[in-house]
Amino acid sequence: xSQPIIELRHVTQKYGAQTILKNINLTLxxxxxxxxxxxxxxxxxxxxxxxxxxxxxxxxxVLFAGKRINDLPANRRNVNTVFQDYALFPNMTxxxxxxxxxxxxxxxxxxxxxxxxQALKMVQLSDFGSRxxxxxxxxxxxxxxxxxxxxxxxQVLLLDEPLSALDAKLRRAMQYELRDLQQRLGITFLFxxxxxxxxLAMSDEIFVMNHGEVLQSGxxxxxxxxxxxxxxxxFIGESxxxxxxxxxxxxxxxxGHEFDCVDAGIPDHEPIEIVLRPxxxxxxxxxHAKLRVTIxxxxxxxxxxxxxxxxxxxxxxxxxxxxxxxxxxxVGLTFQADDLHVMRLHEKEAEFDARLExxxxxxxxxxx
Amino acid sequence: xxxxxxxxxxxxxxxxxxxxxxxxxxxxxxxxFFNLDHQFxxxxxxxYFQSGVYLKMTLNSVWYAFLITLFTGLISYPTAYVLHQLKxxxxxxxxVILPTWINILLKAYAFIGLFSQDGLANTFLRFxxxxxxxxxxxxxxxIFVATYIQIPFMILPIYNAxxxxxxxxxxxxxxxxxxxxxxxxxxxxxxxxxxxxxxxxAVFIPSLSLFMLTRLIGxxxxxxxxxAIEEHFLTTMNWGMGxxxxxxxxxxxxxxxxxxTDHTKGAAK
Numbered sequence: 325x326s327q328p329i330i331e332l333r334h335v336t337q338k339y340g341a342q343t344i345l346k347n348i349n350l351t352l353x354x355x356x357x358x359x360x361x362x363x364x365x366x367x368x369x370x371x372x373x374x375x376x377x378x379x380x381x382x383x384x385x386v387l388f389a390g391k392r393i394n395d396l397p398a399n400r401r402n403v404n405t406v407f408q409d410y411a412l413f414p415n416m417t418x419x420x421x422x423x424x425x426x427x428x429x430x431x432x433x434x435x436x437x438x439x440x441x442q443a444l445k446m447v448q449l450s451d452f453g454s455r456x457x458x459x460x461x462x463x464x465x466x467x468x469x470x471x472x473x474x475x476x477x478x479q480v481l482l483l484d485e486p487l488s489a490l491d492a493k494l495r496r497a498m499q500y501e502l503r504d505l506q507q508r509l510g511i512t513f514l515f516x517x518x519x520x521x522x523x524l525a526m527s528d529e530i531f532v533m534n535h536g537e538v539l540q541s542g543x544x545x546x547x548x549x550x551x552x553x554x555x556x557x558x559f560i561g562e563s564x565x566x567x568x569x570x571x572x573x574x575x576x577x578x579x580g581h582e583f584d585c586v587d588a589g590i591p592d593h594e595p596i597e598i599v600l601r602p603x604x605x606x607x608x609x610x611x612h613a614k615l616r617v618t619i620x621x622x623x624x625x626x627x628x629x630x631x632x633x634x635x636x637x638x639x640x641x642x643x644x645x646x647x648x649x650x651x652x653x654x655v656g657l658t659f660q661a662d663d664l665h666v667m668r669l670h671e672k673e674a675e676f677d678a679r680l681e682x683x684x685x686x687x688x689x690x691x692x
Numbered sequence: 693x694x695x696x697x698x699x700x701x702x703x704x705x706x707x708x709x710x711x712x713x714x715x716x717x718x719x720x721x722x723x724x725f726f727n728l729d730h731q732f733x734x735x736x737x738x739x740y741f742q743s744g745v746y747l748k749m750t751l752n753s754v755w756y757a758f759l760i761t762l763f764t765g766l767i768s769y770p771t772a773y774v775l776h777q778l779k780x781x782x783x784x785x786x787x788v789i790l791p792t793w794i795n796i797l798l799k800a801y802a803f804i805g806l807f808s809q810d811g812l813a814n815t816f817l818r819f820x821x822x823x824x825x826x827x828x829x830x831x832x833x834x835i836f837v838a839t840y841i842q843i844p845f846m847i848l849p850i851y852n853a854x855x856x857x858x859x860x861x862x863x864x865x866x867x868x869x870x871x872x873x874x875x876x877x878x879x880x881x882x883x884x885x886x887x888x889x890x891x892x893x894a895v896f897i898p899s900l901s902l903f904m905l906t907r908l909i910g911x912x913x914x915x916x917x918x919x920a921i922e923e924h925f926l927t928t929m930n931w932g933m934g935x936x937x938x939x940x941x942x943x944x945x946x947x948x949x950x951x952x953t954d955h956t957k958g959a960a961k
Contacts, residue, residue, distance in 0.1 A: 376863075376867060377866070377867075378863050378866075378867075397866070398863070398866040398867050399866045399867070399868075399869045399870055399871060400869075403867075404867055404868065405863070405864070405867045407860050407863065407864055408860075409858070409860055411858065411860035411861050411863065411864035412864075413861060413864070413865075413878075413879055413883075414883070415879075415882045415883055424865070424868050424870075424878070425868030425869050425870075428868065428869050428870050428874055429869060472864075472868065473867075473868075476868060476869070
């Protein structure tokens with residue numbers, strides 16, 4: 325594997341008695357799209373500011389291409405940031421904003437003009453150069469902020485919740501554009517968001533954070549299908565999480581029944597939690613049912629029905645179905661053994677990965 | 693708000709406006725067209741613009757007001773900038789504002805004591821072996837004290853402008869490779885210019901008509917328009933000429949306001 329472009333080693337950040345980051349270890353490879361995902365206050369923006377050079381960590385090392393950059397000021401790092409509120413200079417035109425960094429480098433005027441034009445073209449705002457910043461819409465300001473950063477040709481682009489101020493439709497369009505831009509530029513993107521949908525759609529690798537810790541990292545599919553704990557399962561997508569017990573390898577019991585599963589390496593009879601995604605549950609008749617529930621309500625979501633139901637033991641179930649159900653009807657639910665994901669309580673990511681390797685071929689797990 | 697209610701609330705302000713703004717200005721303009729014998733005349737204006745004395749006085753006033761504003765600005769901007777970065781900045785700001793609560797006359801008398809032959813300043817100069825000097829009744833001491841008095845009025849608007857500046861802009865500038873100085877020159881200063889302009893308004897115009905300080909500290913060596921107005925109203929009793937100078941000051945005020953108001957985006961507060 326080549327030299328990682330950014331590495332955080334044992335990074336801890338404290339403000340007074342508060343610990344914002346707890347022993348963070350991160351490795352970012354060149355040319356990948358990474359996402360820091362977590363609720364507000366989880367420390368994700370602090371990591372971004374640390375890499376950008378706006379935050380001095382309490383302890384630990386920040387490495388850029390193998391060199392320690394803890395004490396390197398922001399203006400001398402080959403990293404650029406797209407700020408959450410864009411932070412465009414209101415006293416300059418669009419072109420002056422984009423040219424700002426290049427002008428400081430004292431590049432020849434024609435080269436600056438060329439690169440600014442190229443950057444504006446890349447964000448599809450070629451004709452906007454002479455406009456005032458205040459005359460732009462939120463989406464346009466967003467693009468200018470990106471153009472201003474990429475014109476510097478950084479090796480790493482940091483994006484601090486850049487889509488949070490945009491409306492839903494524009495946000496979706498920008499997700500495609502950002503992903504496309506990252507692929508065209510071939511540089512590393514580190515994207516910060518609290519929106520799991522954004523993270524899943526764009527990333528090569530996601531770091532799920534909470535309370536200053538990275539709980540799990542992996543490809544979107546890995547994290548969605550095999551969440552390490554209750555928090556990750558709940559935060560990434562919707563899920564039904566129930567307490568259960570491991571009966572034996574590949575056999576689990578919950579809700580008063582025993583089921584086949586694909587998890588192993590957990591001591592027999594250990595209490596665990598199981599996760600079933602709403603879209604993996606299928607409505608069926610009672611004869612074929614693995615679980616029996618009573619329908620409470622349903623919401624039409626356009627492409628599917630979101631059905632809420634209760635089983636005999638009082639657990640709530642969320643089901644996504646393309647077919648509607650009858651309110652108050654008693655129906656059966658069925659699922660495949662590999663849809664059932666088992667989570668151990670208090671298992672750390674390293675332990676989780678090690679356990680997986682004991683019974684899964686390692687080759688299909690380390691590709692991310 | 694109903695129309696009747698609106699007029700009810702408007703009464704105190706309307707009275708204040710009428711009695712203390714419109715009426716005095718109207719009276720000054722009216723008086724400026726009368727000579728000592730209470731006859732209608734344009735002679736006051738003719739005198740003003742033809743006599744070298746008044747024009748020199750005007751130039752003097754503008755020049756000293758300019759110097760006072762310049763020194764005030766040179767001291768206030770860095771002060772406001774540093775204050776804004778301090779931890780207990782509200783407290784430090786309060787300490788800057790405190791002297792404005794003390795009457796200007798008291799402060800002037802305090803400086804007479806400090807700058808006199810046996811005052812603290814000369815005692816110190818003697819101590820380090822370069823004194824004593826004539827400090828009081830010099831142009832330098834006049835500018836010094838006037839600057840001291842005006843500083844808080846310049847610091848406050850600049851401080852507020854710095855407060856309004858989005859810190860993300862400073863980070864963005866650093867992020868794009870700007871040094872501290874480049875960030876200041878290209879981002880911080882241009883964006884806090886409205887505060888500087890507001891400060892200039894608050895300092896330059898009152899400085900045009902300072903008369904108490906010119907007398908008490910400047911020893912009447914500096915004759916400004918303020919001194920002239922006082923002389924005409926209290927000594928020569930030529931109210932017409934005094935009013936004419938007053939009108940000139942009001943016009944100067946309007947010109948300065950026009951020059952220092954941001955017309956583009958309404959950014960001035």
